[in-house]
Every structure is written in structure tokens, then in C-alpha cells.
Amino acid sequence: MKTPAATSLRTLASRSLRALAALLVAAPFLAPAPCLAEAATVIRATELKRAPATDAESAGQLAENAKVDALERQGGWTRVRAPGGAEGWVRMLALRFDGGGAARQGDSGIAQALNVARTGTSGAQVTTGVRGLDAEQLANARANPAELKKLERYAASKDAAAAFAERGPLRAQQVSYP
């Protein structure tokens, strides 16, 4: 079966797969404030607001368990599109996602792209260069003192971290533990 055509087809497929992997890896950084457009459920009857604020004007009512599309988040509010097409803001914590948003077809992009080399029906993973971190790897690990040294080397001092925060700019607050 190893005809030149089959080989080149395989090369092409593996190239596209690599390109796809690169795209998926880069994707989160292409859009810093991405539109979610993910299917979500409203966990209680709630008012749809015209703006992300408690005192904002009402844009309608959503019933408990209403299905909406979540579009973007701003602080504690998420902009949603209701079944009738109406758009507005609801409390972010009033939404639960349906666990299939970005990955209805199976694995998430990254995990799928990096775990492509699975064998047949067993699902056992072939070494792909990326070892990953699952229960088996953790159980069989041997200490890696060289990596521990690197970890120490990358550590930041308190002062350097404070200067970094100032560039944010981030301002420290007094907050009690709830």
C-alpha cells in the first residue's frame, strides 16, 4: 500500500495536522478579548440588563433554565443572546455552561492535537515527544533535580515582583478572607 501517492497524501495530512496544531496553540492569543458565543443555561429566573450593572435598565426577563449564548464577560457580568434574539447582560454566576462549548466533537484542540498518536481502539498513547502529565506519569516519576535548579533560577524577588505589579498598574488592597 506504500505507493508514492499514499505517502505524499500522508505527508500532506501530517503537515495540515501540524498547521492545525500550531493554529490551535496560537488561537487563545490571537484574540485577547474573545467572543465566547458558548451555549449556557440561566440557573434562575433573571432580568436581562441593558448594561453590566445592577441599576441598569431592563432588557427583558429570562426564565429559569433558559438557554442563551454567552458572548463576552465584563467584571461580574456576561453579555448574552436570548432565544428570541434579544441581547443584554446577566450576572456571570447565574450562568452554567453546557460542557460542550468549544469541543462538541470530542477533545479540546490542544489535547487533541498533541494526543493524535493513539493506537487503534485501545486508546493507549504512543510517545509523541510530549509526555504529558496524567496519573500514570505521576506515579512512575523519578526526581529531576536539574529541573528543580531551573525552577529556583527563575524565581522572582519580592521587590522585582512589586515593581512588576506597579507597571500593571496593580494596586494592593486590604481584603479579609471570606
Added chain:
Amino acid sequence: MLLRVALFAGLCVAASGAQAQFNLRNLDINKVLDTAKNVVKATGEIGEQEEIELGRDVAAQLLGAAPLMANEGVQRYVNYVGRWLASQTERPDLPWRFGVLEAPQLNAFATPGGNVFITRGLLERMKSEAELAGVLAHEIAHVLRKHHLKAIQKGAQTALAGEALTQALARRDGANREKLIALGSEVFTRGLDKSDELEADRLGVAIAARGGYDAYGLPSVLQTLQAMNPQDSGLALMFKTHPAPAERLDAMEKLQSLLDAYAAQPQLAERFAASARTRR
């Protein structure tokens, strides 16, 4: 602590029963006190230096399962964010270390004494520095409350009786030290108590807010996880060892006023996008 040692020594003498009573003159009081001290070790406080050293050994083991991502810029960036957050806590002077593990799975870990890790897979799912801060703050809270250390101690009560634990902590006994480190690694696959995870979520929100970040960073990551397919192989270990994201989000609703009070603080999405690029 002293009182507890004395109390325990008393109990110990009483419990050893008739023999101890009749041979009281021959009783080696030092040995009784030593035993008492060791039992206190298994249930009471482990010293900070011992905590730090044990945490380092467990971290070395974790790094044996997945090395650090080979990108110094990202590693240093995550250390800045983490160290800034840790500085806002009651244990600001621990040797805090933060690392991004080269793994496609989504997870985060802490070892005793201030070592915090997140996987590349989780970092790539995040949208802002506030989200990163939320996750690091959750792990910092585990260190503050010694959740991992206590889990190791609990395991050691059965695996390493009495003196063996003291020796293992002081590095005097190779085999027992290995056992202790293995207990530390086990926590990563078995998970902490659910109450520990929910406590770390609560403290994590407060710590991120103290650092000046939009407090909704952690809930936002939980929503991202909830929107993913639960069958995703990259989520298997995290979902096995943590309460479901929906349950954690339910618990977040009790923090609504805290979250809202600090919702307008910066998310720093642009700095995150520029600094956390995992490919050059």
C-alpha cells in the same frame, strides 16, 4: 505544644499498663518522651524548614513527571505574578517558586513550602493575567493552609510510625524519605479533601483581589473549564481530583459581594497576551 507532649507522655505511661507500672524504675523516660514527640509530629506541627525541604523534594518528583516549559520569558512572567500575590499573604517570606509544566493537560499543583505549578495546557486556555492570578492564588492558598502537608502527615501516620517520620523529615533515612515523597506525589493523583479545594477557592479570590486584580479571574477560569467537554483527555486528572466546576461556581455565589467589590480592578489581558505566549 509542650503541654501536649507532657499530656501524651502521661497517657503513654498509663496505656502501657501493668508492665510500666511495675517496672517504673526501669522505664527509660527519655524514650517515652521521644515517642511522644514523634506522635506529635504525625499529628501536630512540622517545622517550616522541614516543610520547605519536603516540598522541594516533592516538587523535584513532579518535575520528573513533566519538566518546565522551555521558555524563560514565560517562566519569569508567571513568577512575577505569583510572587506579587504571595507577598500579600500571611506567609510572604517563604521561598516562593512558580513554574509552568510542559504538559498539554489542564491542571495546577502546589507542594508544601511555596512551590506552585500550572500546566502549559491550562495557561493556554487563559485569557488574562487576572485569570492566571486567580489560579495561582488558589494554589498559594493550599500552601498557606498546609493542605498538602497535612495530607502527607495523615498518610504518614499509617505508613511511617513514630520515629520513622522524624527520621524521614530530617533526611536521616533514605527509604523512609522516599516513602514520604511518594505520599506527597500520591496527593496529586488522589486529590485533597473537597473542603480544602473549596477553601482554596475562597482564599484565592481574596488573594487575587489583594493583588489588585479583577476578582472574577478564578470564576472565569472555572467557567472555561465548565464549557469544555468533560470527556476531554486533558481534563481527566483535574476532574478526578477536584470538585466539578459547576459545584465550585455554586460556592462562588456566596462570595458575590466580595467579587463585585473588586470586579473593576484590572484584568491585564494585553500584558498576558504579550507575556504568556507559549510559542515564540
